[in-house]
Amino acid sequence: MKSLLFIISIVVVVLKCPAQEREDRYDFPIVVTVSFPALALPFRNLDLNFRNIGIGLGTEISLNSQGTWIQQLQLAWMRNRQVGNQLMAYTQLAWRPDIGENGFGEAKLGAAYVYGFTPASSYRSENGNWVATGHRGKGMFALPVGVAFGAHSYSGDFRYSPFLGYQFMIITHYNTTVQMIPQTMIQTGVMIAK
Numbered sequence: 001m002k003s004l005l006f007i008i009s010i011v012v013v014v015l016k017c018p019a020q021e022r023e024d025r026y027d028f029p030i031v032v033t034v035s036f037p038a039l040a041l042p043f044r045n046l047d048l049n050f051r052n053i054g055i056g057l058g059t060e061i062s063l064n065s066q067g068t069w070i071q072q073l074q075l076a077w078m079r080n081r082q083v084g085n086q087l088m089a090y091t092q093l094a095w096r097p098d099i100g101e102n103g104f105g106e107a108k109l110g111a112a113y114v115y116g117f118t119p120a121s122s123y124r125s126e127n128g129n130w131v132a133t134g135h136r137g138k139g140m141f142a143l144p145v146g147v148a149f150g151a152h153s154y155s156g157d158f159r160y161s162p163f164l165g166y167q168f169m170i171i172t173h174y175n176t177t178v179q180m181i182p183q184t185m186i187q188t189g190v191m192i193a194k
Contacts, residue, residue: 029159031058033074033189039082040184042168049186054078054086056189060094070094072108083174083181084119084137088112090144102152106165112142114171144169148187161191 035054038045056076063069072094078086092110099105117137123130150163165187174181 027061028059029161029191029193031060031072031074031189031191032056033058033076033187035076035078036186037078037080037086038184039080039181041182042184046184046186048082049184052078052080052082054080054185056187060191063093068096068098070096070106072110078185081119083116083183085117087115087117088142090142092144092146099149104150104152104161104163106146106148106150106163108144108146108148110144112144112169114140114142116140116171116174138173140171140173142169142171142183144185146185146187150191157194159191159193161193162189163191164188 033054033056035056036049037052037054038048040046040048054076056074058072058074058076060070060072063071070093072092074088074090074092076086076088076090078088080086090110090112092108094106094108096104096106115137116139122133124133125131144167146165146167148163148165150161153160153162165185167185167187169183169185171181171183173179
């Protein structure tokens with residue numbers, strides 16, 4: 001509940017930000033993120049997210065002249081005690097409408113490749129004995145869907161756009177018994193452009 005109140009308060013702050021002059025769209029800003037992933041259904045057990053942490057680096061490009069349709073590219077590493085650490089490369093198509101004079105919202109959908117490292121050694125049964133498989137992890141396909149809110153801030157020639165987002169993703173081919181697992185991420189970060 002505290003996490004939900006925190007997210008709502010960030011949205012209110014973004015909506016109440018003072019007006020600033022808008023600039024033209026920016027292509028290829030540096031996007032730095034800090035993520036808090038968890039093996040959970042959407043909006044369930046939000047406290048689990050803050051037990052894990054991840055970092056990411058990416059960029060984006062505007063697909064139209066207004067800058068409302070964006071293609072985002074990210075590479076992220078996540079520490080996840082529940083399902084093992086993950087290295088994730090993903091792209092998302094985002095719709096980014098303006099909110100007020102300098103705020104923005106995002107709705108995004110994409111595809112990801114997740115390399116999941118096993119949280120413990122893998123074994124298989126062979127002639128009644130357990131033998132180490134030597135597998136350290138495997139690649140999986142994921143479908144991330146998310147929303148975010150942020151604000152543009154201008155300082156000289158630079159634009160800083162802090163944001164807060166929430167993502168839900170389905171990771172496929174986790175194992176033979178459980179084909180799909182849900183994962184949520186609370187993300188915060190900043191876009192830096194010149």
